[in-house]
Amino acid sequence: MSQTDIADTQAAIANTRDKLVDGLRSSINDAEKWLEESADDVSEAASEARARFDDTLRTAVSDLRKLEDSILAHSREAVESVDSYVHDNPWKAITIGATVGLLLGVLISRK
Structure with a gap:
């Protein structure tokens, strides 16, 4: 894997993580708003809930x-x-990358 591939992978992971966290934060914010809006209901059941x-x-x-x-x-x-492996085994990493690229090329060309 090249530095570009590692950077792309890092970006994809960060993007996915950010989307997940943003979705959860949005849900939590909505829940907090609901909690604040329901504060006017003073019944015992509502207070417990x-x-x-x-x-x-x-x-x-x-x-x-x-x-x-x-x-x-x-x-x-x-x-x-991954970075450590690539630096310790550059030729293996090049071979793996070339093999994956070749297989993807073959699969894409068949479609």
Whole structure:
């Protein structure tokens, strides 16, 4: 894999991660807005539901932060591993890249 391929892979991982995190944040923001809007309902059942929902929301926010950290750490480890392998085995990496390119070329040309 070349540096360009590694950079492209890093960008794709970051893009996917960002989309996932943005979607989760949007859902959490919507839930927080609902929680604020429902604060006017003073019934006991609504208060209990709001409290449970608030706890769940706080847990989701905490889990999202942990997920972000985990994804980032794993992404870095994977990229470092590939980078290290390519530097330690340049000819193997070139052979693998050429083989994959050849196979993709054959598959694409058949369609």
